[in-house]
Amino acid sequence: MGGSRHGRAMAVVTLLAxxxxxxxxxxxxxxxxxxxxxxxxxxxxRDPATFASDLFxxxxxxxxxxxxxxxxxxxxxxxxxxxxxxxxxxxAHALWLAGAWLVSRRLLRGLPASMGFLxxxxxxxxxxxxxxxxxxxxxxxxxxxxxxxxxxxxxLLLRRAWLPSLAALLLAAVLHPAMALAGLGAAWLILCLRWxxxxxxxxxxxxxxLILAAARVEPFGRLFQTMDGPWLAGVTAHNGFLFxxxxxAADWVRVASELAICxxxxxxxxxxxxxxxxxxxxxxxxxxxxxxxxxxxxxxxLIGQLQxxxxxxxxxxxxxxxxxxxxxxxxxxRLGLAATALLAAPLVILTRPFSDKPWAWSAALxxxxxxxxxxxxxxxxxxxxxxxxxxxxxxxxxxxxxLGALGDSVINLGQDVAFALGHHTFSLDPAMFIVVRLAxxxxxxxxxxxxxxxPAIAVAxxxxxxxxxxxxxxxxxxxxxxxxxxxxxxxxxxxxxTILWADEAPPTWFLLRRPAYVSSNQAAxxxxxxxxxxxxxxxxxxxxxxxxxxxxxLKSGSPTCQAxxxxxxxxxxxxxxxxxxxxxxxVADRPVIGGGxxxxxxxxxxxxxxxxxxxxxxxxxxxxxxxxxxxRPPGRLAPH
Numbered sequence: 001m002g003g004s005r006h007g008r009a010m011a012v013v014t015l016l017a018x019x020x021x022x023x024x025x026x027x028x029x030x031x032x033x034x035x036x037x038x039x040x041x042x043x044x045x046r047d048p049a050t051f052a053s054d055l056f057x058x059x060x061x062x063x064x065x066x067x068x069x070x071x072x073x074x075x076x077x078x079x080x081x082x083x084x085x086x087x088x089x090x091x092a093h094a095l096w097l098a099g100a101w102l103v104s105r106r107l108l109r110g111l112p113a114s115m116g117f118l119x120x121x122x123x124x125x126x127x128x129x130x131x132x133x134x135x136x137x138x139x140x141x142x143x144x145x146x147x148x149x150x151x152x153x154x155x156l157l158l159r160r161a162w163l164p165s166l167a168a169l170l171l172a173a174v175l176h177p178a179m180a181l182a183g184l185g186a187a188w189l190i191l192c193l194r195w196x197x198x199x200x201x202x203x204x205x206x207x208x209x210l211i212l213a214a215a216r217v218e219p220f221g222r223l224f225q226t227m228d229g230p231w232l233a234g235v236t237a238h239n240g241f242l243f244x245x246x247x248x249a250a251d252w253v254r255v256a257s258e259l260a261i262c263x264x265x266x267x268x269x270x271x272x273x274x275x276x277x278x279x280x281x282x283x284x285x286x287x288x289x290x291x292x293x294x295x296x297x298x299x300x301x302l303i304g305q306l307q308x309x310x311x312x313x314x315x316x317x318x319x320x321x322x323x324x325x326x327x328x329x330x331x332x333x334r335l336g337l338a339a340t341a342l343l344a345a346p347l348v349i350l351t352r353p354f355s356d357k358p359w360a361w362s363a364a365l366x367x368x369x370x371x372x373x374x375x376x377x378x379x380x381x382x383x384x385x386x387x388x389x390x391x392x393x394x395x396x397x398x399x400x401x402x403l404g405a406l407g408d409s410v411i412n413l414g415q416d417v418a419f420a421l422g423h424h425t426f427s428l429d430p431a432m433f434i435v436v437r438l439a440x441x442x443x444x445x446x447x448x449x450x451x452x453x454x455p456a457i458a459v460a461x462x463x464x465x466x467x468x469x470x471x472x473x474x475x476x477x478x479x480x481x482x483x484x485x486x487x488x489x490x491x492x493x494x495x496x497x498t499i500l501w502a503d504e505a506p507p508t509w510f511l512l513r514r515p516a517y518v519s520s521n522q523a524a525x526x527x528x529x530x531x532x533x534x535x536x537x538x539x540x541x542x543x544x545x546x547x548x549x550x551x552x553x554l555k556s557g558s559p560t561c562q563a564x565x566x567x568x569x570x571x572x573x574x575x576x577x578x579x580x581x582x583x584x585x586x587v588a589d590r591p592v593i594g595g596g597x598x599x600x601x602x603x604x605x606x607x608x609x610x611x612x613x614x615x616x617x618x619x620x621x622x623x624x625x626x627x628x629x630x631x632r633p634p635g636r637l638a639p640h
Contacts (some may be wrong), residue, residue, distance in 0.1 A: 099151030286310025342371030
């Protein structure tokens with residue numbers, strides 16, 4: 001009876017601690033990056049008369065292949081943008097944690113399952129290039145929903161609940177087809193490994209794809225299309241990480257380390273769990289290979305837009321509980337601790353910026369290969385006859401580099417804290433540092449272990465941690481709150497105005513509630529339409545006298561404060577207006593010299609990041625100026 005009570009207490013503590021860690025590592029900073037694009041698409045679905053002309057959606061995007069915008073747009077219509085965004089974001093978090101809980105409980109049991117679940121919550125499962133994307137991201141997009149449904153489907157598959165698993169995968173597919181493809185592929189391969197008769201689905205699927213492509217059914221008709229030079233150049237300049245050939249060496253090593261962990265887990269497990277590890281590894285590797293050949297080599301439009309390298313997200317995620325399983329199986333084997341340390345070390349080493357160093361990712365690759373080899377030899381009873389001293393030396397070598405990465409993380413965190421003390425804001429989210437995440441993981445694991453002896457104290461501690469995390473979760477700046485709070489636009493604009501506001505579009509979309517003329521945000525859509533890529537480049541060149549839209553790459557940085565905040569002239573504004581058909585007006589976050597501009601003061605300042613004396617600085621601007629394009633017909637003014 002006492003064991004059952006302690007088991008329930010451990011489960012409660014695990015859930016509370018994981019939720020607290022999750023909220024602290026996925027704090028809410030408002031609507032930025034991809035979340036801003038999905039908010040725009042939801043607004044365009046709800047109010048096409050206003051937003052359908054925005055450059056991101058005008059020539060086509062990924063939106064027609066997802067039901068997310070109708071759901072999001074309906075929520076916006078019911079409760080407003082801010083409330084809809086927060087409510088759906090929290091729903092995504094809850095569903096994602098539920099999926100991770102189910103998967104960890106199917107792959108592991110008891111205390112190891114709790115540790116695997118905490119590991120998933122604490123450590124970001126990065127996938128793709130440049131450490132841009134990770135499973136369970138903090139922003140509101142359809143990806144977390146699709147990921148959660150895929151995890152639920154995998155758990156149901158391990159329970160052999162075939163039809164519910166298929167239903168979850170299909171629901172994921174209508175929200176985000178690319179993310180669901182990893183689950184669909186893994187499920188098919190699991191069935192093939194169990195019953196070979198399911199292999200017929202591969203040639204049948206290929207034939208169906210060719211028929212749909214020949215019939216030009218969207219998006220399959222793009223299978224026979226190729227990105228030409230201008231289109232490819234635009235995508236490469238602004239979304240280079242979409243091409244596997246542009247990834248850093250550390251990105252490839254990360255995939256290799258995840259493959260090694262899942263392969264070792266497959267060797268040390270059996271039945272459906274073994275099939276799952278094999279399927280996830282095979283589908284991830286196949287997706288990356290197809291992307292490298294089809295998108296990088298052949299410049300195929302469909303493969304480039306589908307971004308099949310995204311299939312590695314499931315590999316990155318499953319490798320975390322797989323690492324716990326491997327450690328559990330090897331803990332009492334000779335050389336088992338050495339193999340475990342070698343396989344686990346890259347999880348820490350391959351964190352930026354430490355992993356940028358060639359010797360760091362080279363060592364991580366060697367550790368993964370040697371660790372997998374040792375695990376395989378131990379499984380077959382052929383482990384090398386090493387002395388205790390040699391065994392200890394291997395473990396020490398496997399620990400040194402992770403400790404170096406943690407030390408590097410502590411230094412970078414200290415620098416960011418110093419920056420925050422001087423500028424009242426962090427340049428990076430402190431929770432992104434691996435040393436912070438491992439500290440949170442250690443705290444959660446400690447509470448779970450405490451629950452075995454002092455369940456009441458552990459539950460109370462985990463509950464207090466969750467309350468503290470919930471209070472800290474909303475970390476928006478006053479400016480980010482202002483943009484989406486539903487405040488009236490600060491200036492009166494024509495009903496169908498298209499506005500240029502610096503290099504970012506969210507103030508135009510969410511505060512002015514108008515389409516943006518051109519911005520860095522809209523460059524994310526270049527891969528989905530050649531017309532968008534060409535038009536974006538044309539508009540970016542036209543507005544260059546006022547706003548510089550730089551290429552985005554690993555070497556990108558903030559502009560100097562002197563250049564970013566230098567006054568602009570009314571003559572320069574009207575010169576751009578005369579050359580830019582469709583532009584209604586310009587909002588400047590710096591002085592406009594020469595008259596003709598309407599000044600307005602924001603109730604909260606906008607933080608602007610720029611470089612001063614070679615260091616990152618944050619300037620805050622409250623005074624703005626709106627300059628209408630006088631060459632344009634004034635149109636009908638919208639209510640102020």
